Amino acid sequence: MKYSQRVSAMQSSPIRKLVPYALDAKSRGIKVYHLNIGQPDIKTPKGFFEAVKNFDSNVLEYAVSNGIPELIKSLQDYYTTYDMHFDKDEILITNGGSEAILFTLMAICDPGDNIIVPEPFYTNYNGFSQCINVEVNPITTKAERGFHLPSKEEITSRINSKTKGILLSNPGNPTGTVYTKEEIDMIGKIAIENNLWIIADEVYREFVYDGLSYTSFGNVKEIEDRVVIIDSVSKRYSACGARIGSIASKNKGLIAQILKLCQGRLCVPTLEQIGSVELYKTPTSYFKEVNEEYRRRRDVLYNELMKVDGVVCKKPTGAFYIVAKLPVENAEDFVIWMLKDFNKDNETVMVCPAEGFYSTEGLGRDEIRLAYILNEDDLLKAASILKEGLEKYVELKKSQLSSADA
Amino acid sequence: MKYSQRVSAMQSSPIRKLVPYALDAKSRGIKVYHLNIGQPDIKTPKGFFEAVKNFDSNVLEYAVSNGIPELIKSLQDYYTTYDMHFDKDEILITNGGSEAILFTLMAICDPGDNIIVPEPFYTNYNGFSQCINVEVNPITTKAERGFHLPSKEEITSRINSKTKGILLSNPGNPTGTVYTKEEIDMIGKIAIENNLWIIADEVYREFVYDGLSYTSFGNVKEIEDRVVIIDSVSKRYSACGARIGSIASKNKGLIAQILKLCQGRLCVPTLEQIGSVELYKTPTSYFKEVNEEYRRRRDVLYNELMKVDGVVCKKPTGAFYIVAKLPVENAEDFVIWMLKDFNKDNETVMVCPAEGFYSTEGLGRDEIRLAYILNEDDLLKAASILKEGLEKYVELKKSQLSSADA
Structure with missing residues (x-):
């Protein structure tokens, strides 16, 4: 039986397609901090x-x-x-x-x-x-x-x-x-x-x-x-x-x-x-609180990212996402590596490769999207794990490259 | 500003487009029995x-x-x-x-x-x-x-x-x-x-x-x-x-x-x-009861319709609708007439012209769809009002025709 071209041509959700790697990490007893999805933890009024x-x-x-x-x-x-x-x-x-x-x-x-x-x-x-x-x-x-x-x-x-x-x-x-x-x-x-x-x-x-x-x-x-x-x-x-x-x-x-x-x-x-x-009748004071919460989270995540050499991103001023250019060739490979091969005291972080957010072929391959939707403590921990993982991954790629050169 | 052809070409809902006539009837203090929509009155489990x-x-x-x-x-x-x-x-x-x-x-x-x-x-x-x-x-x-x-x-x-x-x-x-x-x-x-x-x-x-x-x-x-x-x-x-x-x-x-x-x-x-x-866990006994209820309603409505000369329809065996061919030229005109010009003790009935259920041009112009979604008492009343209205409308059209002939 044949499917339509229009739907066959659609990509699967780039946000969801790496979920199996996260499930596998969890099955190995590793805690995964999810910065890959936009599901806030804030209470519904x-x-x-x-x-x-x-x-x-x-x-x-x-x-x-x-x-x-x-x-x-x-x-x-x-x-x-x-x-x-x-x-x-x-x-x-x-x-x-x-x-x-x-x-x-x-x-x-x-x-x-x-x-x-x-x-x-x-x-x-x-x-x-x-x-x-x-x-x-x-x-x-x-x-x-x-x-x-x-x-x-x-x-x-x-x-x-x-x-x-x-x-x-x-x-x-x-x-x-x-x-x-x-x-x-x-x-x-x-x-x-x-x-x-x-x-x-x-x-x-x-x-x-x-x-x-x-x-x-x-x-x-x-x-x-x-x-x-x-x-x-x-x-x-x-x-x-x-x-x-x-x-x-x-x-x-x-x-x-x-x-x-x-x-x-x-x-x-x-x-x-x-x-x-x-x-829609919620008083605007609700937004002030929520807004302040997200602002703090953004700062935590942004500041940690900025500590890594080669990361490019301006401090975002809205929503609850950051897109960062990483000093890596293939961000998807990095995301998978974080889930498959890295952990710090049995904890790791999942982020979202950004290539799926572009329609121009080849763009965004070295970028990730992070959603700051965890509470400040968890986010601080996640950011520090991400920083450490990223530094290690960059180091690893360098050494692979130089051993290939040898 | 321009709209797409695909959406411009869509017809408005044939079920909903005559609603203004019903609202107008109601504003004149007339009770309208709705046999035009498939909104059941049965309790949700x-x-x-x-x-x-x-x-x-x-x-x-x-x-x-x-x-x-x-x-x-x-x-x-x-x-x-x-x-x-x-x-x-x-x-x-x-x-x-x-x-x-x-x-x-x-x-x-x-x-x-x-x-x-x-x-x-x-x-x-x-x-x-x-x-x-x-x-x-x-x-x-x-x-x-x-x-x-x-x-x-x-x-x-x-x-x-x-x-x-x-x-x-x-x-x-x-x-x-x-x-x-x-x-x-x-x-x-x-x-x-x-x-x-x-x-x-x-x-x-x-x-x-x-x-x-x-x-x-x-x-x-x-x-x-x-x-x-x-x-x-x-x-x-x-x-x-x-x-x-x-x-x-x-x-x-x-x-x-x-x-x-x-x-x-x-x-x-x-x-x-x-x-x-x-x-989806509702016991099947629920369906037996509901089914019996609808069956009785169908019989009430069908039997009343069959009393009118020239109505063509076989007794339907499922869902809760009847499509009937009426002895009229334009069913939409009849539906509007029922709302605008007819009432029996300040009550009338709204049904749905069936032309909108056909895509072949011209078909269904003399047909209506009735939904038997009212309780038996109301339905009996509605059916009898509909019968009387239909007979009167057919009579009226005949006399208009003969006076036009004269």
């Missing part, structure tokens, strides 16, 4: 669970396709705190940010069309695109420049007649980069001049450090008819398992188009929506 | 809610992409009662049956490919196909024959080089038809001879009446490498709002392909999966 537990109907009925009115209201109020103002028919609730991105791409691209995406990017952007025959058209950003955007000319040179939009995450996964107001305005100009949509994945909106000011694409009046804001409760409220995302756009026509896709899948789970109403 | 309420982690984490092991186990056990035996890597949990169908179509069809579907069909089959550029290739079934399948020759004549599979629901939505063992075997033979997949949407498996024996496509050994079984808790356990569906196939290669799509959207909601573990 209790309001979510309380609302779910208070559900008292006998029948778990379909919800409306666009999302329950209470959740849309709750989201409208949340956006207001960022000076974004959406009518209720400008918001759709989705099955996670994932469905929000998939549906938006479907609604703006036909097969063969492409989307400009700064790389390294969230790897599933590629997957969503491939399964609906849309091409990711990458613009490369670099560790040395803290993964900030290249010049307007460089970006514009990638645009062709099949380009329908620009998709980017801000703060960035996997880079942790927060775009400046100038970068946001530049993207806005490019979009206007080339009649492109902007899909702004802002699921890490709250995770901005060092007092940096944050500009949402939803704050730029001139582009409001072409901006689609993607959100999710997953990282924001440490509620990854709720799978509640959303699409917001002042372009009511686009929302009406996407609503047809929402009607096709009938609805998003009723209980998860009821719980999420409460999440 | 309590185990679901109890399991959800007993969840006691502080963090609502991602679940694994293929589905939590407990739910897969629970589903395996359920299938065993139907003499179907799936390994754990032959099952994937999905966001409703909807995602199960969308992902399966993606994994077997590239843009321009087509899928054989008996019409009338579940309208979203069309929507799922359109948004991924797959064509529905309809084989027409008829009210006069109880919507049973046409001959092997007629079906085979529709197959071309771009045909990748046959998608059908059994028992059927919207027809309520249960395919015979002979029909299942015929489809199996056609699939083997033409190297096609069979996507068997069996979400109404339990709703079979009159002691009829039911054959699942999962019970035919010869085709097990090409059969994909779609299931869902929605109708089975009256848990439509849980959005828990599944894909099962002995073709492990296909499951591995679809798993990539599952990884892309990360996971299905954790709590809904935990609840659904209990649903």
Whole structure:
């Protein structure tokens, strides 16, 4: 039996494909610190669970396709705190940010069309695109420049007649980069001049450090008819398992188009929506605490990485990821080595090779992504193990090279 | 700003597009009996809610992409009662049956490919196909024959080089038809001879009446490498709002392909999966009761319909729908008339025009779908109102016609 080309061509998750090595290490009694996945350990606000537990109907009925009115209201109020103002028919609730991105791409691209995406990017952007025959058209950003955007000319040179939009995450996964107001305005100009949509994945909106000011694409009046804001409760409220995302756009026509896709899948789970109403009512003091926690973790991990000769990375200012260029040839080989051949007092660390976050062949082979989602003590330990492992691995490769020379 | 052709071309839900007329009737103080939607009133088994309420982690984490092991186990056990035996890597949990169908179509069809579907069909089959550029290739079934399948020759004549599979629901939505063992075997033979997949949407498996024996496509050994079984808790356990569906196939290669799509959207909601573990443990006595309840409802509705001159429909033997051919020219006009211009003691009935369940232009214009999802008393009332309305409408059209003649 034959499978479709579009799905056959998809890569398996680069984040998950090395999991067997971790399982094997664990089976040998080794403790593995996971810096490879974006599953936070922060508590989910209790309001979510309380609302779910208070559900008292006998029948778990379909919800409306666009999302329950209470959740849309709750989201409208949340956006207001960022000076974004959406009518209720400008918001759709989705099955996670994932469905929000998939549906938006479907609604703006036909097969063969492409989307400009700064790389390294969230790897599933590629997957969503491939399964609906849309091409990711990458613009490369670099560790040395803290993964900030290249010049307007460089970006514009990638645009062709099949380009329908620009998709980017801000703060960035996997880079942790927060775009400046100038970068946001530049993207806005490019979009206007080339009649492109902007899909702004802002699921890490709250995770901005060092007092940096944050500009949402939803704050730029001139582009409001072409901006689609993607959100999710997953990282924001440490509620990854709720799978509640959303699409917001002042372009009511686009929302009406996407609503047809929402009607096709009938609805998003009723209980998860009821719980999420409460999440979006969480007081902003929650973010201050969480933010401070992540900021400390970032510093721990970054400072330790910087102690290793040859590691290149600017201190990221958002989300909870670091992409670092390592003094190694093949980061995947290093990641596997850490799990297979290294441990310190029976403990080791798992990180994620970054090659899967690029679509340009060969890029990112010497880079890794680290997620700082452990508590400070564990993270300190993990960072020190990683540092030691990396130094040893670099040493080992050098000695292998010189013995090959001999 | 431009939208994609694929989504622009999608029709709005034919089930939902007449809702404004119902809302208007209600605003005029008229009670509307809804026979237009498949939202059952049966109680969701309590185990679901109890399991959800007993969840006691502080963090609502991602679940694994293929589905939590407990739910897969629970589903395996359920299938065993139907003499179907799936390994754990032959099952994937999905966001409703909807995602199960969308992902399966993606994994077997590239843009321009087509899928054989008996019409009338579940309208979203069309929507799922359109948004991924797959064509529905309809084989027409008829009210006069109880919507049973046409001959092997007629079906085979529709197959071309771009045909990748046959998608059908059994028992059927919207027809309520249960395919015979002979029909299942015929489809199996056609699939083997033409190297096609069979996507068997069996979400109404339990709703079979009159002691009829039911054959699942999962019970035919010869085709097990090409059969994909779609299931869902929605109708089975009256848990439509849980959005828990599944894909099962002995073709492990296909499951591995679809798993990539599952990884892309990360996971299905954790709590809904935990609840659904209990649903699939519901004792079969539950189905006996529910089944008997639906059987009685079907009889009430069918008997009342049969009292109207010119109504054509065979008594359906499954699911909870009836498609009936009415003695009218335009069923949508009749449905709107019932909401706008008719009431009996301030009560009226909403049904669903069936044209949207066909992809062949012009078919189904004189047909409606009725869902018997109300309790017996309400249904009896609704059926009698519908009968009276229909008779009056037919009378009215006749008199309009003769006055036009005059």
